[in-house]
Amino acid sequence: MKKEKKKEIVRIIKFVFFSISAGIIEIASFSLLTELTPLPYWPCYLTALVLSVLWNFTLNRKFTFQSASNVPIAMMKVALFYAVFTPVTTIGGNYLVENLHWNEYLVTGINMIINLSTEYLYDRFIVFKDCIDTD
Template sequence: MKNKREWGRVLKFTLFSISAGAIEMASFALLNELLHGSYWPCYLIALTLSVLWNFTLNRKFTFQSANNVPQAMALVLLYYCAFTPLSTLLGSYLADTLHWNEYLVTFLNMVLNLVTEYVYDRLVVYRGAVDTARRPEEQPAEDCQ
């Protein structure tokens, strides 16, 4: 039963991440086409918008966490303190130096973000707090013991 619930969480996280990816890609495209500048400012603004969306939905619906919101957000911020510079430098190198397509680079960063953030969220941000926002009648029988 726990394995089934975990796969459900993975599916929800993926679907919410796809919606966040759509926000990121749309805002990146808008900024990239309007500004015609360097890769990194467009990417950083788009990433910030998608992170806010993704955090809000996944906290409430995927992990159903009653965790302290500022604490959870601070932990997510720590993840992005590592992910953002690395993905920005990689993206800038691929797009600006090697002249890879900016949209392909952004998509690759999004896939890398999806995989690494799920693991981080599950094991660090919501460790011990998964399903704590569920009402007692929603708790599966083995969780109530």
């Protein structure tokens, strides 16, 4: 039991570190789009989110969950998560920025924190539930 608990803690730490790297990609691409283009909040956020999701999925599948499962099926499961997460955070974030005049970086940061915690739980208990450590 102790060995499994230690493995899970290591898995969480890996997930957080890979998510931080994805967060750097997200905030860097978001900042570039926000500062260098006339685009409104939502396309900047959406583009940055897609880039970070691709990066995060690839690294976490290989190194955190060490899954040899069918990649297209795992990607489809992740796509289902983002089919809910993306519209909620894109529309909600756009409302906060455009209508309530919240700072776009604050809103993006809040979305990133929500994403980190909810995606770990979803990946661990739904996407990779039956195929952890099979690679």
